[in-house]
Amino acid sequence: MTDNISNTHRLPDHDPLLLQATTEPEESQEHRLPHPPQEIADPRQWGRYTRVAFAQISPLYESFAQQLEEDHEMEALVALVDPDQPILVTFFTAVNVLLYGEPGDPLAAFYPSFTSSPCPVGEAYPYFRDFCLRHQKAFQQMLPTMRLQTNEPTRCSNLVPAFESVFRLGHRRPLAMIEIGCSAGLNLRWDQYRYYYLDGDDPQDEQPRVLASFGNPLSPALIRCTLAGDMRPPLPYGITMPPVAQRVGIDLAPLDIEKEEDQRLLRACIWPEEMARHQLLRATISMARKEHPLSIIKGDACEMLPTVLEALPPGVTPCIYHSYALEQGPVQVRDQILALIEEASATRDLYRVSLEINAAQWQSPRLELFAYHSGKLARYTHLADCSVHGEHMRWLTTF
Numbered sequence: 246m247t248d249n250i251s252n253t254h255r256l257p258d259h260d261p262l263l264l265q266a267t268t269e270p271e272e273s274q275e276h277r278l279p280h281p282p283q284e285i286a287d288p289r290q291w292g293r294y295t296r297v298a299f300a301q302i303s304p305l306y307e308s309f310a311q312q313l314e315e316d317h318e319m320e321a322l323v324a325l326v327d328p329d330q331p332i333l334v335t336f337f338t339a340v341n342v343l344l345y346g347e348p349g350d351p352l353a354a355f356y357p358s359f360t361s362s363p364c365p366v367g368e369a370y371p372y373f374r375d376f377c378l379r380h381q382k383a384f385q386q387m388l389p390t391m392r393l394q395t396n397e398p399t400r401c402s403n404l405v406p407a408f409e410s411v412f413r414l415g416h417r418r419p420l421a422m423i424e425i426g427c428s429a430g431l432n433l434r435w436d437q438y439r440y441y442y443l444d445g446d447d448p449q450d451e452q453p454r455v456l457a458s459f460g461n462p463l464s465p466a467l468i469r470c471t472l473a474g475d476m477r478p479p480l481p482y483g484i485t486m487p488p489v490a491q492r493v494g495i496d497l498a499p500l501d502i503e504k505e506e507d508q509r510l511l512r513a514c515i516w517p518e519e520m521a522r523h524q525l526l527r528a529t530i531s532m533a534r535k536e537h538p539l540s541i542i543k544g545d546a547c548e549m550l551p552t553v554l555e556a557l558p559p560g561v562t563p564c565i566y567h568s569y570a571l572e573q574g575p576v577q578v579r580d581q582i583l584a585l586i587e588e589a590s591a592t593r594d595l596y597r598v599s600l601e602i603n604a605a606q607w608q609s610p611r612l613e614l615f616a617y618h619s620g621k622l623a624r625y626t627h628l629a630d631c632s633v634h635g636e637h638m639r640w641l642t643t644f
Contacts, residue, residue, distance in 0.1 A: 294604035295333050298633050303516040304366045305355060306337055312370045322377060325388035329574055331604075335393050340373070341513035342387070343380050352376040356517045393573060394500055395514040396428035398529045399522065400568050400600060400635035401435040402442070402470035403612050406478030407598040407628055408435070408564060410614055410644050412487035413479065414596065415562030419490035423553055423563065425546045425582065426570025427494030429502050429511060430539045431529045436486040437536075438466040438529070442478075445471025445637060459483055466528040473639040478629065490561045494541040495549050502530050522634065547581045554589045563593065568600035569610075590617030600631065612638070 299307035310333055313319050326332045344353055353359040355369035377384065412420060424433050439460040443453040456472060459481050472478070481487065500507040508530065515522045542549050550565075557563055565586060571579040586595055595617040602610040610631045616624035630639045 294602065295331055299333075302633075303518050305357075305369060305517045306333070308366050308369060309333075309337065309373055316374065319374060319377060322381065322384050322388070325384060326391070327389065330391070330393055331573065335391055336388070337516075338393060338510075338513050339384060339387050339391055340377065342510060343383060344376070345509045345513060350376060357520065358512075358515065358517050358523060392498060393514065393569075394428045394498070394510055395569060396431045396500070396511055396526075397514075397522065397568075397634050398431050398438065398466060398525050399468055399470070400631075401432055401438060402440055402468045403600055403629065403631045403635050403638050404432065404435060404566065404568065404598060405440060406480055406640070407566075407600075407612055407614055408487055409479045409481055410626075410628070411562060411564045411596045411598065413644070414616060415564075415594070417487075418560060418562045419488040421491040421557050421561040421563045422489055422493070423550070423565045424492075424494045425550070425565065425567040426573075427496050427499060427541060429500040429507065429530075429533075430492075430494045430541050431502075431526075431533060432568065433492045433494050433539055434529070434533060434536070436489055437461055437464060437532060438468050439464040440480075441467065441469045442480065443469060443471045445473045460486065464528075464532065466525060466532060468525065470635065471637050473637065474641075476640040476643065478638070478640040479644045491557065492539055493553050494539060495546045495553070496541065496543065497545060499541045499543055502533055519634070545578075547578060547585065550582065550585055551589060554595070557593075563595050564598060565595060566598035566600075569602065571599070572601040572603055587617055587621055591620035594618050602633070609633075 296307070296310055299310055313323060313333075323332060323336050326335045344350060344356070344359075347353075348359060352369070352372045352375075354364045355366065355372065357363050408420065408422075412418075422433060424430070427433060437460075439462065440458060441455055442457040444450070444456055445453060447453065453471060456477070457480050462484060500510060502508060502511075511526060511530075512523065515526065542553070554563065571582065586597060589595060597615040597617070599613040599615065600610060601613075608630075610633060611627060612629040612631055614624075614626045614628055615622060626642055626644075628644075629641055631637065
């Protein structure tokens with residue numbers, strides 16, 4: 246859990262309703278946005294999907310999202326977010342970034358990530374609104390270019406069975422891992438964590454049965470995933486993981502875990518109620534800082550990926566993967582990357598693992614495996630349906 250600012254349940258002393266009745270400073274008025282009714286562009290239909298996710302995971306975000314719909318002045322702020330990004334999640338993340346810089350602000354009293362005794366969710370919106378309107382200038386600078394940089398290690402529990410599948414398809418040769426949109430690179434270290442897969446078919450079971458466990462027994466990063474349905478994914482055994490010969494990450498704006506501001510952004514991407522995610526993030530960052538630095542390339546994958554693939558040594562199985570990355574950018578960029586992969590497979594077999602959500606077409610995130618051979622897609626498998634942060638998975642195929 247992040248640093249607490251309060252251990253007692255009390256409403257903030259700062260009352261935004263009283264503030265609204267006072268005269269604003271001239272500087273604040275200068276940066277006020279016009280606020281006629283404004284339709285927020287959402288070509289990827291993130292709004293529908295994220296509202297369902299908020300209802301399942303975050304009462305605070307759900308409350309904010311509902312009240313934003315009737316608040317035209319606030320909608321003008323939200324409309325600054327790049328429409329290719331998950332709009333409300335990105336906006337709430339920007340709020341978190343600023344709030345981490347002002348942990349004494351009254352709004353923090355409603356966040357479980359700031360206090361062990363948060364104030365009632367139903368009373369939070371006036372404080373949220375006041376905080377946002379006081380920081381309009383900062384949002385004007387941040388939001389148009391902000392990219393959601395979630396680096397969620399729990400998603401590795403979804404990815405590992407896919408990597409095991411690639412390892413088997415590649416005749417058990419060492420894997421060359423290439424992550425597109427790697428953020429801070431925490432998921433490039435997937436084989437250094439400890440995993441527990443639990444029986445998720447009985448939602449009333451408070452202590453579900455452990456179906457499988459493997460990975461580094463000394464790792465402080467413990468990753469749990471519940472499995473639904475009758476099918477079981479292919480998993481490593483004991484402490485043995487598929488061997489990794491090479492790890493390369495590509496990102497337009499990679500984060501550096503040695504920088505406090507980048508760690509703050511990683512924390513800001515975590516939804517307020519998900520304290521286990523904060524704990525896991527701290528553990529994986531601590532581990533990563535003790536290991537050798539990764540090879541992370543700052544740049545456009547459309548430009549960098551061909552060079553990375555050409556430099557791979559013989560005798561390895563190239564595994565390109567991405568999670569919540571290609572569907573959070575321009576469609577033409579995604580299509581160009583996929584075309585590059587097909588073209589590169591003319592000279593060697595390639596595998597691509599995709600963990601993405603197409604909000605306009607799918608009900609939940611999908612784990613998919615693509616095999617490329619002789620310059621074209623040779624095999625496609627929809628492996629699993631997953632939860633947004635990786636803690637649940639329904640495996641769908643035999644392998």
